[in-house]
Amino acid sequence: MAESFVFNIADSLLGKLASYAYEEASRAYGVYEDLQGIKDTLSIVRGLLLDAEHKKNQQHALREWLRQIQNICYDAEDVLDEFELQHKKKQDLEVSGSTRRKVRRFFSPSNPLAFRFKMARQIKEIRDRLNKVAADGTMFGLVKIDVEPEHSLQRRQFTHSHVDASSVIGRENDKETIIKLLMESNPRSDGDKCMCVIPIVGIGGLGKTTLAKLVFNDKRIDDVFQLKIWVCVSNDFDIRKIIIKIINSAFLSASPPPGVAIAHQEDINHFDIEQLQIRLRHKLDGQKFILVLDDIWNDDRTKWIELADMIRVGAGESKIIVTTRSNSIASMMGNVPSYLLEGLSQKNCLSLFVKCAFKDGEEEKYSNLVETGKEIVKKCAGVPLAVKTLGSSLFSKYDLNKWIFIRDHEIWNLEQKKDDILPALKLSYDEMSSYLRQCFAYFSMYPKNRSIDVIEITTLWMAHGLVKSTNEFVTVDSNTRKISEQARHISIIENDSLDRVLFPKSKSVRTILFPVEGVGLDNESLLDIWVSRYKYLRFLDLDYSSVETLPNSIGKLKHLHILFVSNNKKIKRLPDSIFELHKLQYLALNGCPELETLPRGLGKLTSLRHLWITTKQSVLSLTEFANLINLQLLVFEDCKNMKFVFNGAQQLTSIETLYLDNCGSLESLPLYIFPKLQSLAIRSSKMLNLSLHNESPVQKLMLKHLLIDNIPRLLTLPGWIEGAAETLEILRIYELPNLQTFPECLTTMTHLKRLIIRGCPKLSSLPSGIHNLTALEELYIDGCPELCRKCQPQSGEYWPMIAHIKSIIIKEEEEEEEDEEEEE
Structure with missing residues (x-):
């Protein structure tokens, strides 16, 4: 890794030397040829x-x-x-310096002539040192390679499909999950040749390939x-090479059983791409x-599409399994949710470690070594390859001191073979672009298991020129x-930084943002300056500010698209x-x-x-809202005096999402006002009677998502829910x-x-026709003791009616308490 890091430093230095700013400065001081x-x-x-790198x-x-x-x-x-x-000092002086200052500066140590001699001497020294190491490099037999490092990255050896299943520990559940996915019908197989692509994702050494082998050989x-x-x-994701491998592997897969003559396999290596795709x-x-x-x-989507089409x-x-370390690649290739492979349990890690460190049964003779092995396994964080690396390094070594040495030293300080954990992890490092490798190296400055503050690490990167902050x-x-x-x-991240002379x-x-919760504007005069000065603001964030009003001049921000005044x-x-802000698209007045x-x-x-509102008003004018023809999301939060959402009979035809949160005085909700409503969330509205406005016949609704939370008066779901039978x-x-x-309408x-x-807690039954919900993919029940008992897998009386659902989670209070105790 060190030589790659040095390459990155050299590469960064070359970038500086090639910049126009350095060229201009070097010509001004007469050291251009030296820097070149x-x-x-x-x-x-x-x-x-x-x-x-290779040698x-x-x-x-x-x-x-x-x-x-x-x-x-570094010296350079x-x-x-x-x-x-x-x-930069010279440029500043030319702008603001007097003749008197210039004369005084000529006789100071920093005068241009003295500085030029000093720079020339230092540059010559750097150049001489570089010339020497360049000559030494040729003595080592090194040759100049004119390619980017990304083209000479380390890669592991090619894998094969064979696996001894008996040697694999702790992946049985993972294997069964993947096999279940393979046995399912493709989501779009009817008339559409879109084959199911299942990505298996995880870090290096976690066992993605091993899991794929277990499935492949079942x-x-x-x-x-x-x-x-x-x-x-x-x-490389070489289409031609991949096609040849697919054809050859398919030929062997279709071969007759043992004892039957195998047909001669044609040599296709000389075929052109047209011949190959036909074959x-x-x-x-x-x-x-x-x-x-x-x-x-490969993260080039065009290459993947080209192969997929063939x-x-x-x-x-048909099914495709993809193994990769990258979530973005998995998302690009997969058309079902990625299978995120997790680390092995400590119990399984110890079993694997013992298998690698001892001959069969030998561990029973060395209980003291096994106890130390338990502590060694903890540093492996569930990664099987790390367990194998450390276990194998101790094979047939019975000296406790050697085990303690491994326990107390970091894994990267140990000798590594080509198939061990560090070479596997280094592949991910090599895959990073040059500047990211340098950024990554700075994480080594922090102690193990410490949370790293984002602002702190990015500031560190910026200090060393790894992140360029523009104007x-x-x-x-x-x-x-x-x-x-x-x-x-x-972006303003500290309250005590709001000095008007800064701005x-x-x-x-175009943007003024307060991204940190609790940090906001507390200076009304500064707000006046912003509003009067920055006529082209698009985004003004006054979250967590503490001003009593906004200036009248805010109407002059004709270009403003987003205004947050939340939590004031x-x-x-x-x-x-x-209301002169005719381009305003988002207005947040909640909190x-x-x-x-x-x-x-x-x-x-x-x-x-989008409009978020907290207000003391008891009712709002429906006429005003009816003119908001583009309003899609409407949120009422902590409107404690509001008894009726609106007063009037007009409809709000554009609103698709409505949230009502902690509106304690709200008595009714006339849904007929919102004919295009798709998402409705009602929370902590204790006076609300959802059974009002139940029209007959039931009004047809377009609801897709419905949340009802903390409505104490509700004995059953409101009758109007039947109107969403075809969309919910x-x-x-x-x-x-x-x-x-x-209600029985739930089954429709x-x-x-x-x-x-x-x-x-009082809900004890499901509708008798619950088995008719054939589209139901997830059922989650928590905090309903009697209902949870009836829905228990295998034993519960409702189980036969719900067993067809793909994901069922039943949590009883007793189980939750046990889980909490275990976590503590």
């Missing part, structure tokens, strides 16, 4: 570093050579930083699929196959002394001018308990899409202490996919 010499020599050394294990002297290069690069960075600082797979094809992709399609046409694509690193000629029920995006904290005139987007006088600011405990009113009323003119905000997909019932029954919900019931 460093650049040329460094380019040679950079190429030699790539060859050192590092053969010559130990290369480590010292690499250390020398690293030191030279220091020289260049000093050079850059001096040039006898049930032989009975279901006509062809079994194993392809290790690993290096591939012929081989797979109409066949029901399982294809394992092991060790995928193999889509197989039977619709365009600025984070403001107590250390900020000035904001550039070119700043467009300002630029230009009109270029002081604001009492809004100026009428707010403002002192807001007395919304000013008239709300209907003028015709671009508004998710029904969540939380904390209804008096709910006793479900033909599109219901998720039913979640929690905290309904």
